[in-house]
Amino acid sequence: MIMLSYQTLWLSFAATVMAERLFMTEKPTFFKHCTADMPDYEECYKSNLQSMLIEYKNGIPGLATGDKFEPLHIRRIRIAQDELSIRLKNVTVHGISGANITKIRHDPNDYTFRAQIFLPALRLTADFRANGRLLFLPINNSGKLMLEARSVKLAFLFTLRLQDEGNQTFADPRAVHSKIIEIGDFHLRLRQFLAGSAELEDTINELLNELWRDVIEVLRPTLENAINTVTLARLKSVLNFIPANYFISDIPSAAKLYAEDVVEVP
Numbered sequence: 001m002i003m004l005s006y007q008t009l010w011l012s013f014a015a016t017v018m019a020e021r022l023f024m025t026e027k028p029t030f031f032k033h034c035t036a037d038m039p040d041y042e043e044c045y046k047s048n049l050q051s052m053l054i055e056y057k058n059g060i061p062g063l064a065t066g067d068k069f070e071p072l073h074i075r076r077i078r079i080a081q082d083e084l085s086i087r088l089k090n091v092t093v094h095g096i097s098g099a100n101i102t103k104i105r106h107d108p109n110d111y112t113f114r115a116q117i118f119l120p121a122l123r124l125t126a127d128f129r130a131n132g133r134l135l136f137l138p139i140n141n142s143g144k145l146m147l148e149a150r151s152v153k154l155a156f157l158f159t160l161r162l163q164d165e166g167n168q169t170f171a172d173p174r175a176v177h178s179k180i181i182e183i184g185d186f187h188l189r190l191r192q193f194l195a196g197s198a199e200l201e202d203t204i205n206e207l208l209n210e211l212w213r214d215v216i217e218v219l220r221p222t223l224e225n226a227i228n229t230v231t232l233a234r235l236k237s238v239l240n241f242i243p244a245n246y247f248i249s250d251i252p253s254a255a256k257l258y259a260e261d262v263v264e265v266p
Contacts, residue, residue, distance in 0.1 A: 027246045035250040046104040048247045057097035070097035079222040084132035095122040119152040143193030151184025162254035171244040176232040186212040
């Protein structure tokens, strides 16, 4: 793996404005040349996506709206379902840059792809406000939240739409569908939500952590929706800045790909 300093990357990957789009003008040296006729094509594509997470964990030079992968900062997340509503603010997530993309399955007809990702460790901190009931515990307060998860396996389906602009083609993400496959261990800590009742706080945290698998199952739909929203927003920012042929060297233009879907009727 080629390790480059932030300053070197900045000098190497100058960006320019073309038809109102800011984009990376030089292919990163750590991206491999991947073509559809390669026997290990999907492994090559996976390698480029993995390299992006590692090399750009501190941000993508030239992308003004891009944020770091490590840590990942999110302004707000809302989790709402049945008997519980949770609002998270000032969210910080550690561990994304350690993600290991274990499998890629790619559809050359529309450039959607499926991926399986393993996260060795994930840590999230945030300010929270909760209203409702989690399992049998009433939580109607605000405070601080700390969440740690280990050995997290996720599956994703990414739907993309190619876009041509000038001489470049970009893969614009249109939808993300995630599934939590497995979590090896989980620890949740809520703090400062029962002023003057530290003992009761400890009791509630102890119960939640004893029943963490039930907590995950209860929150699964809204957790997956939150993952979808955050992933889609970040991926749009990145893939609308890095041309698609940097990841897949022989990707067709949008005009060519979608022209093949048009059937002329005499």
